[in-house]
Amino acid sequence: QLVESGGGSAQAEGSPRLSCNISGLTFSTVCMGWFRQAPGKEREGVAAIYTGGGYTYYADSVKGRFTISRDNMKNTLYLQMNSLKPEDTAMYYCSAEGPPYCLQALRVPESDYKYWGQGTQVTVS
Numbered sequence: 001q002l003v004e005s006g007g008g009s010a011q012a013e014g015s016p017r018l019s020c021n022i023s024g025l026t027f028s029t030v031c032m033g034w035f036r037q038a039p040g041k042e043r044e045g046v047a048a049i050y051t052g053g054g055y056t057y058y059a060d061s062v063k064g065r066f067t068i069s070r071d072n073m074k075n076t077l078y079l080q081m082n083s084l085k086p087e088d089t090a091m092y093y094c095s096a097e098g099p100p101y102c103l104q105a106l107r108v109p110e111s112d113y114k115y116w117g118q119g120t121q122v123t124v125s
Contacts, residue, residue, distance in 0.1 A: 002094050007120030014084045014124070020077040020094030020117055031098035031105055033113065034068060034079045036090035036122075045106025047079060048098065057105050062088075084124045091119040 006018040018034070033048035047068035048057045056068050067080040077094050097114035098105050110116070 002096060002115055002117035004092065004094050004117045004120035007092060007122045009123050009125065010081075010084055012084055012086060012124055015080070015082045016084070016122070017081065018079040018092055018094075018120060018122070020079075022075050022077060022094075022096060022115075025075075025096055025115070030096060031100070031102035031113075032070065032077050032094070032096045033098055033102075033105055034066075034077075034092060034094055035110075036088075036092045037119075038087075038090040041090075043093070043110060046092070048102050048105035049077070050102040050105075052101070055102060057102060059106055081122070084122075086124045089122060089124045091121050093117055093119045 001023045003021045010016050031050050034046045035043050036046050037043040046059050049068045065083045069078045094117045095113035099108050099112050
């Protein structure tokens, strides 16, 4: 089970942090990610992390502004969002058990991730 939190209204240039509490999964060697979907647009990959080696991957639109991380002890995945822009407004979803070694993690179909959270809305004004 994946449960996101930390969304809400945020100001441009703000720095909220999204959390995804994960239960029932092994953190040691899985691909986990954050995706987002804005109204009228397709879901897009934002960031992914391969917990086996800590490798991270980012969409060009968020590179340098967002940071994905995980806390194995707390079974929690994070997305630190800095320098928010209005175009970051979207429903944000965390996902787990993605493609092996996170290959093409941000480009694979949604079905390549086994687990998804319900999403948390981020609205930037």
